[in-house]
Amino acid sequence: MNIIETKNLTKYYGDIRGIENLSLQVKKGEIFGFLGPNGAGKTTTIRTLLGLLKPTSGEAYILNKNIEEDIVEIRANVGYIPGELNLYEHLTGRQFLDYFSSLRETNLSLLDELLEIFELPLERKIKSYSRGMKQKMGIIQAFMDDPPVVIMDEPTSGLDPLLQQKFYEFLKSEKKKGRTMFFSSHILSEVDKICDRVAIIRDGKLVTLEDVETLKNKSGKIIKLKIKEDPSKFKGSKDMEIVNGWIEFVTSDDINYWIKEIAKFTVEDLKISDFSLEDIFIRYYKEGE
Amino acid sequence: MDDFGIKKILRFKIALQTIKDYWKITIILTLLFMGMTAMYAGMFPAFKDVLTEMLESGLAEGFSFFRGAEDMGSYVGFLNIELYQIFWIMILGIIFGFLSGAVIAKEIEGKTIDLLMSNPVSKKQIIFEKFIGFIPMIIMINIAVILTVFGVTIAIGENLDFGNVVLAHISSFPYFLSIIAIGILVSVVINEKMKAGIIMVALIVGMFIFESLSKMIPDYEAIGYISITHYYDPYNALKYGEIDAVGIIVLSVIVIWSLIIAMIYFENTDITV
Numbered sequence: 395m396n397i398i399e400t401k402n403l404t405k406y407y408g409d410i411r412g413i414e415n416l417s418l419q420v421k422k423g424e425i426f427g428f429l430g431p432n433g434a435g436k437t438t439t440i441r442t443l444l445g446l447l448k449p450t451s452g453e454a455y456i457l458n459k460n461i462e463e464d465i466v467e468i469r470a471n472v473g474y475i476p477g478e479l480n481l482y483e484h485l486t487g488r489q490f491l492d493y494f495s496s497l498r499e500t501n502l503s504l505l506d507e508l509l510e511i512f513e514l515p516l517e518r519k520i521k522s523y524s525r526g527m528k529q530k531m532g533i534i535q536a537f538m539d540d541p542p543v544v545i546m547d548e549p550t551s552g553l554d555p556l557l558q559q560k561f562y563e564f565l566k567s568e569k570k571k572g573r574t575m576f577f578s579s580h581i582l583s584e585v586d587k588i589c590d591r592v593a594i595i596r597d598g599k600l601v602t603l604e605d606v607e608t609l610k611n612k613s614g615k616i617i618k619l620k621i622k623e624d625p626s627k628f629k630g631s632k633d634m635e636i637v638n639g640w641i642e643f644v645t646s647d648d649i650n651y652w653i654k655e656i657a658k659f660t661v662e663d664l665k666i667s668d669f670s671l672e673d674i675f676i677r678y679y680k681e682g683e
Numbered sequence: 684m685d686d687f688g689i690k691k692i693l694r695f696k697i698a699l700q701t702i703k704d705y706w707k708i709t710i711i712l713t714l715l716f717m718g719m720t721a722m723y724a725g726m727f728p729a730f731k732d733v734l735t736e737m738l739e740s741g742l743a744e745g746f747s748f749f750r751g752a753e754d755m756g757s758y759v760g761f762l763n764i765e766l767y768q769i770f771w772i773m774i775l776g777i778i779f780g781f782l783s784g785a786v787i788a789k790e791i792e793g794k795t796i797d798l799l800m801s802n803p804v805s806k807k808q809i810i811f812e813k814f815i816g817f818i819p820m821i822i823m824i825n826i827a828v829i830l831t832v833f834g835v836t837i838a839i840g841e842n843l844d845f846g847n848v849v850l851a852h853i854s855s856f857p858y859f860l861s862i863i864a865i866g867i868l869v870s871v872v873i874n875e876k877m878k879a880g881i882i883m884v885a886l887i888v889g890m891f892i893f894e895s896l897s898k899m900i901p902d903y904e905a906i907g908y909i910s911i912t913h914y915y916d917p918y919n920a921l922k923y924g925e926i927d928a929v930g931i932i933v934l935s936v937i938v939i940w941s942l943i944i945a946m947i948y949f950e951n952t953d954i955t956v
Binding site: 407441444445446447448465466467469470472473474476478479480481482484493494496497498499532535536 | 694696697699700704793794795796797798799800801802803804805951952953954955956
């Protein structure tokens with residue numbers, strides 16, 4: 395079942411393209427990574443999904459409800475962490491949570507658990523919170539009423555590495571409970587770590603949408619080697635490069651063939667590695683230029 | 684779907700928070716207006732003779748753009764000019780205009796609107812509840828000023844029809860509500876709180892000037908009609924116990940249409956942060 399579905403979703407700000415013909419499906423219970431550098435259209439997509447921006451054309455559905463018709467009902471079932479998180483600074487943490495729980499009107503069944511993981515000085519005014527504390531509050535309010543879907547716009551910004559780790563653990567445990575999560579990020583390593591599938595967008599357009607693992611496998615392996623002989627004598631695949639005496643090239647699955655080729659030389663050093671999401675990402679971005 | 688929205692609205696959670704947010708300002712304004720009221724009403728015995736002289740010598744003509752200026756020598760007339768025309772219509776009008784002009788703009792400018800709208804609320808509901816949230820402030824200040832006028836009047840031993848005072852205050856409700864409704868409309872169009880607030884101040888001062896000009900220059904009477912101050916007349920209420928029914932209708936229509944236009948505009952506009 396698709397929890398979030400967009401069909402040719404397009405948003406222009408006047409003449410400026412935000413997103414164009416974006417079609418994607420987020421399945422139930424997955425952590426869906428939404429990857430792109432700043433300005434690629436991630437926030438535009440998310441804010442359109444939540445009814446803060448009106449789509450120029452196309453459609454989108456969350457929990458099978460149309461975002462342009464049933465947005466209030468959608469909001470009742472979707473948690474949201476904005477990319478640019480701004481809280482009511484004049485309230486204390488407690489007052490803020492009270493206000494929001496009164497607007498949610500459901501049981502805040504996860505609140506205690508969240509406050510245990512992400513500790514906060516609730517009696518203090520939010521004005522006095524550090525960036526990390528505010529971000530924790532953003533996380534807490536998004537999950538506290540146990541919504542089936544949570545949409546997060548770069549939620550780890552402002553969290554220190556320790557907290558980031560805690561947050562990843564938390565997301566993984568939430569995934570086990572069957573919660574669907576839409577996770578936008580420009581940090582590849584975290585998407586790699588926690589997401590099941592990933593969509594990469596560039597200039598407002600979807601570049602690829604794939605399983606993280608499939609994407610990495612499909613992209614092949616990187617072979618790096620150093621030989622005693624003249625490196626130019628080695629005939630690698632067509633994208634072979636020689637960098638600081640290292641021969642580097644990419645291969646798909648015929649690893650056996652290359653091992654035999656390499657064996658013809660005197661090998662000083664050899665590295666065979668998977669593509670990281672980062673390499674893939676950079677490759678997709680280079681293609682567009 | 685509609686039921687869903689209406690049920691939510693009737694719980695008035697955003698309105699309640701708006702009231703809490705403005706609680707301090709409400710108290711401050713209430714005390715300020717009580718103080719001003721006590722001061723001006725209490726000053727009357729000292730000014731009484733001077734005012735009568737001023738009127739006789741024609742000096743009071745400078746006040747002719749206020750309604751009831753010719754009656755400045757009496758207690759009712761004095762209260763009307765000093766308290767109601769200046770502090771009530773003008774100053775409190777400006778304050779409500781400034782506050783309401785900022786009420787939505789500050790959520791957009793401060794970017795808290797994203798979080799607010801992640802709750803199951805509609806844009807219409809935000810507009811309506813923010814409007815409702817101002818009503819307790821109007822009530823508080825009105826009651827405080829009514830009681831102060833009563834107290835001071837008794838203390839200085841002047842004659843005043845207390846029923847008329849209450850009437851003058853009750854009939855100010857549509858006036859203030861229309862300012863707040865216009866303020867909210869400005870607030871959704873202008874997404875910067877200072878700008879929106881200042882535009883509202885300019886609007887109210889501007890309308891006041893139009894209304895004044897229309898009174899001073901006989902041929903320009905018609906331009907007074909575009910001013911909302913034209914539709915609220917505390918003098919007639921204080922002196923004769925009369926209220927302007929047409930004025931109340933006009934102001935109510937302004938309230939309703941300002942809110943409707945604000946809702947339609949807000950619904951159809953992107954919230955860009």
